[in-house]
Amino acid sequence: MSKRIVVTGTDTGIGKTVFSAGLAGLLDGFYWKPVQSGLDEETDSEVVARLSGLPAERVLPEAYRLKSPLSPHRSAEIDGVMIEVADLSVPAVPGPLVIEGAGGLMVPLNRRTRFIDIFAQWPLPVILCARTALGTINHTLLSIEALRARSIPLIGLAFIGDEVTDTQRTIVEFSGVPQLGRLPHLDPLTGKTLREAMVAGFDLALIAGGE
Numbered sequence: 069m070s071k072r073i074v075v076t077g078t079d080t081g082i083g084k085t086v087f088s089a090g091l092a093g094l095l096d097g098f099y100w101k102p103v104q105s106g107l108d109e110e111t112d113s114e115v116v117a118r119l120s121g122l123p124a125e126r127v128l129p130e131a132y133r134l135k136s137p138l139s140p141h142r143s144a145e146i147d148g149v150m151i152e153v154a155d156l157s158v159p160a161v162p163g164p165l166v167i168e169g170a171g172g173l174m175v176p177l178n179r180r181t182r183f184i185d186i187f188a189q190w191p192l193p194v195i196l197c198a199r200t201a202l203g204t205i206n207h208t209l210l211s212i213e214a215l216r217a218r219s220i221p222l223i224g225l226a227f228i229g230d231e232v233t234d235t236q237r238t239i240v241e242f243s244g245v246p247q248l249g250r251l252p253h254l255d256p257l258t259g260k261t262l263r264e265a266m267v268a269g270f271d272l273a274l275i276a277g278g279e
């Protein structure tokens with residue numbers, strides 16, 4: 069079985085998709101977004117197809133595509149859809165697979181199940197994306213506690229944003245979770261700048277905890 073990695077984060081809008089595109093590209097792998105909520109803007113899968121440099125067929129179809137850019141449980145209710153956990157079994161692909169959740173760990177898929185519940189069922193190793201900006205110490209340490217409480221394997225932390233040395237160090241010291249690297253804010257953000265930043269910012273050998 070090839071490496072399969074879940075990319076999660078401390079919140080929505082923190083850069084999971086950009087990091088996932090960079091990671092899937094570096095691994096020369098596949099990308100899967102099980103549940104997309106919000107279809108009016110470019111979807112996460114479309115962003116990954118644009119930025120990763122991977123062929124279009126390496127971006128797998130979502131299990132659920134929901135119209136409203138809301139928490140998936142609510143977006144599904146508005147569309148009259150019930151998200152069934154059984155539909156979220158991990159696709160088999162002939163290479164490394166990067167799987168991206170939506171928002172943070174406690175985001176609900178329906179009125180009974182949250183992302184963290186399916187991550188615990190799978191249970192694949194996780195990379196936790198965390199901002200470097202103020203507020204991240206609390207969000208990141210809480211997310212790590214939630215993963216540990218469910219024995220979900222955590223490969224390490226991917227920081228996103230400009231370097232804030234003490235913040236990153238504080239999170240690593242309190243948690244004992246390794247920093248895998250940091251993706252700076254990129255301007256312009258293109259497939260080329262992303263790939264270069266991933267190569268410069270991450271040691272692929274450290275991301276060795278996948279199946």
Ligand SMILES: Nc1ncnc2c1ncn2[C@@H]1O[C@H](COP(=O)(O)OP(=O)(O)OP(=O)(O)O)[C@@H](O)[C@H]1O
Pocket residue numbers: 077079080081082083084085086087112169170171172228229251252253254255257
């Ligand atoms: N390293 C970066 N450099 C420049 N812009 C970035 C970077 N990371 C993220 N962004 C921008 O920030 C916004 C949010 O990023 P992204 O869509 O990756 O968040 P997300 O965590 O995947 O959110 P969601 O929970 O909706 O999946 C996007 O406009 C994206 O282009």
Ligand SMILES: C[C@H](N)[C@H](N)CCCCCC(=O)O
Pocket residue numbers: 080081104105106136137138139140170171172175
């Ligand atoms: C719409 C957004 N971009 C994500 N796809 C979903 C984020 C859900 C967050 C829910 C919450 O934590 O309040």
Ligand SMILES: [Mg+2]
Pocket residue numbers: 084085086112168
């Ligand atoms: Mg995303």
